[in-house]
Amino acid sequence: MTELATTGTDLPRLRELNSLSIVRALRDHPPSTVTELSQRTGLSRPAVDVIAQGLVNDGWATVLEPGANSAVGRPARRYQFRAGAGHVLGVDVGVHKILALLADLDGNIVQTVRQTVAAEAEPAERLAELDNVINACVAGAGKAPSDIWAITVAVTGAVDAQGRTIFFTPLPGWKSVNLVAHLGVRFGCPIVVENDCKLAALAERWKGVASDADDIVYLLAGMRNGAGLIIDGVLRRGFGGAAGEIGALKHVRWLNAPAHLQNCPGVPETVSPDDAAAWVFNAAREGDRAARGAVHRYVKDLAVGAAALVLTLDPQVVVFGGGFSRSADLVLDPLRHELQRLCLRMPDVRASTLGADSVALGALKLSLNEVDDRLFRAGLSAPVAPRRQ
Amino acid sequence: MTELATTGTDLPRLRELNSLSIVRALRDHPPSTVTELSQRTGLSRPAVDVIAQGLVNDGWATVLEPGANSAVGRPARRYQFRAGAGHVLGVDVGVHKILALLADLDGNIVQTVRQTVAAEAEPAERLAELDNVINACVAGAGKAPSDIWAITVAVTGAVDAQGRTIFFTPLPGWKSVNLVAHLGVRFGCPIVVENDCKLAALAERWKGVASDADDIVYLLAGMRNGAGLIIDGVLRRGFGGAAGEIGALKHVRWLNAPAHLQNCPGVPETVSPDDAAAWVFNAAREGDRAARGAVHRYVKDLAVGAAALVLTLDPQVVVFGGGFSRSADLVLDPLRHELQRLCLRMPDVRASTLGADSVALGALKLSLNEVDDRLFRAGLSAPVAPRRQ
């Protein structure tokens, strides 16, 4: 079952295993005494003691010498996971903006850099901006590229295992871009490129409205509809990275859905196409009949695709996210009503609360997961940035 | 990551872990020498020796004393997993038949009992037949109920976590049946009730055409269409057990698809509705224009639902199974053609080869998985039937 069961385990490996369990315990509940760790891991106090000291020696943990202590008895040393031992990047390369987040190993965000980009920017220009944003983010936190342990970049459109954008993307000329190769020149750490919807789903489970669920359908609703799927607590990419692309099926009217908003009669000439949807939502909120009809038709079409996903996966939660989630007050109830009509078992339908940063936040989380995977797979030697492959 | 990393591991647990790894190694490649096991597990030869002898003592393994030996050197004792230490049942409760398979812990089928049932049989009658079949199967192999370590029963229609049939089933009155409670009177082992499509998918990955794939969409094609999903090598039930029920969405024309066959013009009056599809497939094979048209329309509608599943999950393989898989020669190529048109990334499309037993076979596999899960989770004490909960 576990990979440990397939291969024999000797004493050093046992020690490593127990060290890892202490690391986990340290990360879950910060500053802990040896006794607390002993209780949480089930290991004996002396065992925890030597392991904790080993972790301090290796640089994985720091000691808080006893100071003011409210409890009775001799004050205990407290051990703390050294979250600052490494940092990870999460970057969202969108059509209009690039957003980079830098966080420590506990996921605390220490630097945020945002930069607008022209929607029609060619790859070379967009990559240059990406480099600027990443440089500013890393340097702004006083870090060097070698301090970065993992990078995840979110892009629009399905992505294959090598990080190449396939099938479709609204970014001009983007299919020829190899982001891993581009960033790999300056960063030796693992670099992952992933679809924005999938990452937003991850964020929603990490810090959003779906943190209690293991089976999640995330809808990225905007001028383009997308979906991210979390099944049994794990983000699913599909065999070729194209999971969730239900919008490609014409019988499911996802492509048309936003058009109902854009083509709504009554939108003033002065409103740009990009802002038409927001105008329609506002008008609907104020009671405009045409706008309400457009929103109604939008939700009806959106629900068909959502129902296809829900019927396929039977999730616990459907999260309504993306740009349109600001108008969730208008969408959520009719969406629930339509899903009730179309689905067998009705899932929870919730509106995203993370806003525009959710994609970058999900990228950050995937970077953290990448670090964790390597840590718990390869074992903890010394806290230095892992190398690709 | 692994559950072992969360909780501390002490010496006895280490021994148990290594014992389990030996059990796995034994099961993967039968009769093995200590040296072979040592190489496969990475453990030292003496360690493997004491563990193997311990397994023999506990009843998990048997020794084959050295006999004729072609290799040079002193002939080695060979250890063998005692597959006969326990047995599991896989039962398919269909509309027209009940089929029970009994297998040892290696999955070798030792008893098969099949019994036809009237389609309109009431629950009481069907349950009585089920009891008869199971009794005959267990007794026929010379076993007692206490020798059975796990039972899985396949039924048509979605099933919740408690094994209750929900939403829909063609079995009359079946929604009121609690199979776990019914069988629990005579069997103390774990009893699982699962949807037939899902189990057939499992069988196809175990012994069928999809044994190389981890991401599989299985289509159970017959007078009713169903689907079973395997994602990352694990059968997915969905949060409420209703995963794969894409047929409920009207925009996806799964409900109508078989009707094209049943309502095909030219079917003789003498052919019963149940056999109409087979007649149409045969006629199409012989060049009948109306029949070919009906098959064409059938495939077109089938493909829409399949495409919804494929676009959602992006599987490696789509398996065309169920009763109509006998006519795969007529369906496979047009199905591929339609999917190519509708999908982004084209999966492998393969026809099932397991035939009518695939559902019971999948039930057997789920029973084996259940036993394995308990074994590798709870550890190996003595080889006796596990208790429910």
Add this chain to the structure above:
DNA sequence: CCAAATATGCTTTGATCTTTACAAAATCGT
């Protein structure tokens, strides 16, 4: 100031795996 409570450090004990060594059993070459 003293007893109770709690935390730490150290030692002993027991369990486990690995390494090393050697005898036993079979085959191969002469």
Add this chain to the structure above:
DNA sequence: ACGATTTTGTAAAGATCAAAGCATATTTGG
């Protein structure tokens, strides 16, 4: 047929690690 070679079985020694127990240190509360 007989010794060399190879492989297995087993025993002893060494190393690593966790558990248990005990002495010591430090704070709290009276």
